[in-house]
Amino acid sequence: MTLETTYLGLTLAHPIIAGASPLSATLDGIRRLEDAGAAAIVTATLYEEELVAQEEALEAVAVVGAESHPEVTSYLPPLRGYRNPRAAHVETVRRAAESVSVPLIASLNASTQEGWTRMAAELEAAGVAALELNLHRVPTDPAETSTHIEQQLLETVREVCASVTVPVAVKLGPHFTAPVHLAHALAEAGAEGLVLFNRFYEPDIDLETTTFRPTLESSTREDIRLPLMWMALLAGKVPLSLGASGGVEEAAEVAKYLLAGADAVLTVSALLRHGPGHLTHLVGGLTEWLEGHGAASVAEIRGRMSAHRLAHRELLLRAQPTRTLLLECPCQISRKASPECKPSSAQRVRHLAG
Ligand SMILES: Cc1cc2nc3c(=O)[nH]c(=O)nc-3n(C[C@H](O)[C@H](O)[C@H](O)COP(=O)(O)O)c2cc1C
Structure with a gap:
């Protein structure tokens, strides 16, 4: 029995990856995920916007201190141990890449084109095996068309891919008008992989305080359906490695994603609920399922239920x-x-x- 799979050109021992989350935000967390059996690990996203805000806050503290009295510089110690937050994150990623033996994939999200390429280059230099672009933005300008939004997104992917040599995966949310066309355009822009789908904040109203509360609920196994459908529709149709993300609770969901055509399956909520040790349970469950269904490898079942191999694909389109x-x-x-x-x-x- 072999569970081996290839994702973004990387050979993985099995298809189950620990997706981007707070579990992979620290060196210890990343090591724990490797010990628990993750085939690869995606780091928590490095957000340019957050880093800029942190840097500005730190600078403001330094300036207020320095200007409080003309002689202050003579008695105020410099901010010892202060490290720019971006440098600190990149350093964590560098140490993690050095210390784990499974591929480390760095996730990033920038708010400017320059930020995307600079952060991508820094993370590549830190030694990661691949990058995952967390492409999320909320378009609110009524003058901005969907074509323009997609062009900007493709420009980002094109620029990042041109500036690094490691493979680049693009992680998208589910709200695009023409996902198959977009997937092809992403491949043309240089992306090697596509991760479907990301999960974003969906703010709720607190009726007591009448304020919006940011909420990012963990998923349940029912959340597999939308990414599963798109996985089945895209597999074999686009020249991209496909990573499935959303609703994995048990090995059954992993098997479904592989049948639909995923090259790798990313999991987060189940690991937050049950702990990183759940990865071993998922890998064991997948092995049992394959054995129970007479399959000797993951490759044997992958894509067996993708749309282009189904005699009747109406159910996927209805x-x-x-x-x-x-x-x-x-x-x-x-x-x-x-x-x-x-x-x-x-x-x-x-x-x-x-
Ligand atoms: C608490 C939490 C934090 C997350 N942080 C990130 C992140 O930093 N970057 C990212 O791309 N996705 C992030 N995600 C989304 C997950 O990586 C994943 O795509 C999504 O939760 C769907 O997978 P799941 O159903 O296995 O949780 C986060 C999800 C959760 C629940």
């Missing part, structure tokens, strides 16, 4: 349940729920409607 789908359910025909039948909510509605 927007709403149709009459045919409803009638496929045995309990719809007999109008009596059989024990094996687990009707969907739409089918339950028809039951009730009689």
